[in-house]
Amino acid sequence: MTLTATRPADSPPARTTPVRTPKPATPAAATSTDDASTRHTPEAFTTPPVSTEHTTSISDLLSPEELEAFGAEMDAIREKVIASLGDEDAAYIRRIVKWQRGFEVAGRALFYVPPAWPLAVASLSISKILDNMEIGHNVMHGQYDWMGDPGLSSRMFEWDTMAPAENWKYGHNYLHHTFTNIVGKDRDIGYGILRMDDDQKWRPHHLLNPVNAFLLMVFFEWGVALHDLEVENIASGERGWAETKPVLRRIRRKMGRQVLKDYVLFPALTGPLFPLTFAGNAVANLVRNIWAFNIIFCGHFPTGVATFSMEETENETRAQWYVRQLLGSANITGSELFHVLSGNLSHQIEHHLFPDIPARRYPQVAAEVREACERYGLPYNTGSLGHQLGSVFRKIGRLALPPRRGR
Numbered sequence: 001m002t003l004t005a006t007r008p009a010d011s012p013p014a015r016t017t018p019v020r021t022p023k024p025a026t027p028a029a030a031t032s033t034d035d036a037s038t039r040h041t042p043e044a045f046t047t048p049p050v051s052t053e054h055t056t057s058i059s060d061l062l063s064p065e066e067l068e069a070f071g072a073e074m075d076a077i078r079e080k081v082i083a084s085l086g087d088e089d090a091a092y093i094r095r096i097v098k099w100q101r102g103f104e105v106a107g108r109a110l111f112y113v114p115p116a117w118p119l120a121v122a123s124l125s126i127s128k129i130l131d132n133m134e135i136g137h138n139v140m141h142g143q144y145d146w147m148g149d150p151g152l153s154s155r156m157f158e159w160d161t162m163a164p165a166e167n168w169k170y171g172h173n174y175l176h177h178t179f180t181n182i183v184g185k186d187r188d189i190g191y192g193i194l195r196m197d198d199d200q201k202w203r204p205h206h207l208l209n210p211v212n213a214f215l216l217m218v219f220f221e222w223g224v225a226l227h228d229l230e231v232e233n234i235a236s237g238e239r240g241w242a243e244t245k246p247v248l249r250r251i252r253r254k255m256g257r258q259v260l261k262d263y264v265l266f267p268a269l270t271g272p273l274f275p276l277t278f279a280g281n282a283v284a285n286l287v288r289n290i291w292a293f294n295i296i297f298c299g300h301f302p303t304g305v306a307t308f309s310m311e312e313t314e315n316e317t318r319a320q321w322y323v324r325q326l327l328g329s330a331n332i333t334g335s336e337l338f339h340v341l342s343g344n345l346s347h348q349i350e351h352h353l354f355p356d357i358p359a360r361r362y363p364q365v366a367a368e369v370r371e372a373c374e375r376y377g378l379p380y381n382t383g384s385l386g387h388q389l390g391s392v393f394r395k396i397g398r399l400a401l402p403p404r405r406g407r
Contacts, residue, residue, distance in 0.1 A: 071319025
């Protein structure tokens with residue numbers, strides 16, 4: 001586990017009878033068909049791996065008894081929220097969906113009025129942000145499956161972005177949330193093109209870290225979609241064509257639909273205003289890309305966020321999974337509106353602890369989580385958007401350079 005430049009010293013793990021940690025599903029298993037009903041359930045994406053062995057690094061922070069007690073408290077928080085889900089939660093997400101659709105209709109309509117072009121872009125940008133952040137991301141985590149609403153089902157939902165929902169649910173819900181910040185396992189550490197951790201081997205192309213980060217931010221929806229191809233695993237031979245073909249097919253189909261919708265169909269509907277509408281859609285997508293990139297990077301890459309090795313997370317207990325999620329995430333402070341527009345990923349810590357409870361509950365449980373962290377002496381990484389973003393950008397710049405000798 002990396003908290004600073006110096007790792008904690010190893011100590012013997014406390015051992016009882018081990019239970020094997022579930023291994024990740026192969027890409028072929030997760031993407032062999034286009035029928036969503038045959039894929040992983042939301043539970044498979046969000047249930048922590050369970051074992052009774054303790055990894056050494058996290059055990060250095062808490063005694064075995066404290067560790068299990070902390071895990072039990074996190075379980076209790078989750079169970080309390082699950083038991084209280086009801087009409088208010090359902091009304092909330094349906095209200096957000098109505099607002100999102102309203103902003104989209106307003107944005108599309110305002111493109112017919114050239115002087116209102118800035119308002120059209122702003123309205124469409126908000127629509128896309130709400131669709132991706134507070135609705136799509138959270139719905140696909142299964143946060144609203146309990147409602148039984150097909151329009152809010154994690155199995156059926158498709159969002160307004162280049163990444164196909166099925167690919168996303170495997171790469172994000174399963175790989176990222178199961179192996180959060182494990183170097184060599186969590187492919188979101190640098191998205192395959194950036195060096196975002198000291199434990200990632202420096203290579204000459206990392207000198208372009210700032211440039212590549214900027215390009216990823218601008219083309220974020222494209223980058224996220226292509227990320228699921230696992231190009232590095234194809235190059236190494238770990239992933240073959242049979243596994244890649246269905247993933248690529250979904251990406252091509254989804255990208256084709258998105259391009260047709262935003263850059264052909266809707267601009268064409270405005271007739272002679274085609275160029276303005278085309279540009280407006282492009283700007284709205286750009287705004288959404290920049291916003292999503294900044295929120296997501298502030299959730300995992302600010303100073304103080306920990307990373308872990310595969311060895312130290314073997315045979316991980318549920319309690320250790322909770323602590324790893326806590327140490328590997330960071331929050332952003334802000335207003336209620338800010339939290340909604342961030343999809344409540346401004347509460348990244350709570351999201352990683354409880355990925356399948358409605359995100360609107362994260363502010364509610366944040367106080368309990370933070371209080372527990374204070375009692376157990378665990379860090380709770382939070383700060384303003386400017387503070388977290390500044391530390392992320394500094395890290396991007398620092399890790400572009402080769403490490404100093406002796407490090």
